[in-house]
Amino acid sequence: MGGQKRIGILTSGGDCAGLNAVIRAVVHRAISAYDWEVVGICKATQGLMQRPLDVMMLDIPQVDSLLMVGGTVLGTTNKGDPFAFPASEGTVCDRSAEIVEGYHELGLDAMIGIGGDGSMAILRRLAQQGGWNLVGIPKTIDNDLGITERSIGFDTAVNIATEALDRLHFTATSHSRVMILEVMGRDAGHIAMSAGIAGGADVILIPEIPYSIERICEKIQQRQVRGQNFCLIVVAESVKTETGEPVTKLECLGQKRYGGIGQYLADRISAGSNAETRVTVLGHVQRGGVPSPLDRLIAAAFGVAAVDLIAEGKFDHIVTWQNRQVVSVPILEAISQYGTVDPDGTLVKTARGLGICLGS
Numbered sequence: 243m244g245g246q247k248r249i250g251i252l253t254s255g256g257d258c259a260g261l262n263a264v265i266r267a268v269v270h271r272a273i274s275a276y277d278w279e280v281v282g283i284c285k286a287t288q289g290l291m292q293r294p295l296d297v298m299m300l301d302i303p304q305v306d307s308l309l310m311v312g313g314t315v316l317g318t319t320n321k322g323d324p325f326a327f328p329a330s331e332g333t334v335c336d337r338s339a340e341i342v343e344g345y346h347e348l349g350l351d352a353m354i355g356i357g358g359d360g361s362m363a364i365l366r367r368l369a370q371q372g373g374w375n376l377v378g379i380p381k382t383i384d385n386d387l388g389i390t391e392r393s394i395g396f397d398t399a400v401n402i403a404t405e406a407l408d409r410l411h412f413t414a415t416s417h418s419r420v421m422i423l424e425v426m427g428r429d430a431g432h433i434a435m436s437a438g439i440a441g442g443a444d445v446i447l448i449p450e451i452p453y454s455i456e457r458i459c460e461k462i463q464q465r466q467v468r469g470q471n472f473c474l475i476v477v478a479e480s481v482k483t484e485t486g487e488p489v490t491k492l493e494c495l496g497q498k499r500y501g502g503i504g505q506y507l508a509d510r511i512s513a514g515s516n517a518e519t520r521v522t523v524l525g526h527v528q529r530g531g532v533p534s535p536l537d538r539l540i541a542a543a544f545g546v547a548a549v550d551l552i553a554e555g556k557f558d559h560i561v562t563w564q565n566r567q568v569v570s571v572p573i574l575e576a577i578s579q580y581g582t583v584d585p586d587g588t589l590v591k592t593a594r595g596l597g598i599c600l601g602s
């Protein structure tokens with residue numbers, strides 16, 4: 243793809259640390275290596291849906307100080323699938339044609355979409371419908387895109403959850419309490435497993451491994467017998483009740499969100515042991531703040547590689563991290579592999595090897 247080009251970039255789905263770092267990398271590469279124009283699309287595809295279009299031209303001075311800034315300067319949304327967009331009185335309508343047209347109105351030669359599996363599926367559908375040249379970059383604190391070892395935002399989220407465990411450790415020892423930390427991660431236990439090991443948790447509960455309250459109470463009692471009168475428990479938000487019910491809270495637009503498993507466990511652990519129990523729900527703290535150096539590195543590598551894919555004319559591909567390298571794979575392949583924690587994998591074996599109770 244030679245000559246002067248104009249590319250679009252948007253962030254879609256839940257935000258995370260490192261999004262601005264990847265926007266910065268894309269702008270640097272596109273302008274300094276290829277002399278292209280970069281158009282930032284605001285609020286994911288919604289920037290192309292509204293008229294006038296909600297977009298901003300991006301240049302190097304504008305993005306230069308973004309490396310360490312949390313959130314996304316482009317804004318984002320994880321609601322409002324354009325193919326079933328909320329309309330009046332609880333109905334939905336297909337707004338995809340307006341979005342497709344917005345891309346062409348801008349005269350874009352290609353689009354870089356930064357998102358998780360849900361966003362990528364929507365963007366790919368739009369690209370196919372509208373003849374867009376799409377390249378994807380994976381981001382999600384959940385790290386649940388199976389094809390990539392790392393997604394932007396995951397490392398920062400793990401750092402934040404680990405720091406929370408470090409802090410809870412001291413107050414737990416002071417009061418001889420059981421401290422439960424509920425972390426995000428959607429249907430995968432990656433944040434819980436990584437932060438749990440790194441933060442010295444005594445119990446790690448993830449949706450991939452069944453648990454019993456009895457086993458957790460035994461672990462607490464074993465520790466008490468050894469004179470360890472506190473216990474750190476980290477639980478992934480999508481862990482179900484003992485009887486297999488998801489613990490959710492109702493959100494706007496009828497979308498369910500996980501939340502509450504920490505308190506569920508606390509009530510049962512208090513009843514099943516003599517331990518005093520407290521719950522911390524870490525929530526969106528995991529998505530905010532300064533990106534870790536590793537997330538900045540991945541953002542830089544992904545940003546450069548995505549622009550280079552456009553230069554090569556290799557569309558409908560997403561950049562991934564595999565065996566210490568950036569590898570591009572078809573988006574369809576990437577979104578068809580949901581990546582949960584492998585119950586026989588290294589991290590689970592490590593946790594068991596350290597004597598961490600995984601609930602079963």
Ligand code: F6P
Nearest residue numbers: 256320383384426427428499500
């Ligand atoms: O996918 C990222 C994530 O933070 C999940 O871990 C969590 O379940 C969900 O988004 C929360 O969504 P919202 O920002 O809509 O509350």
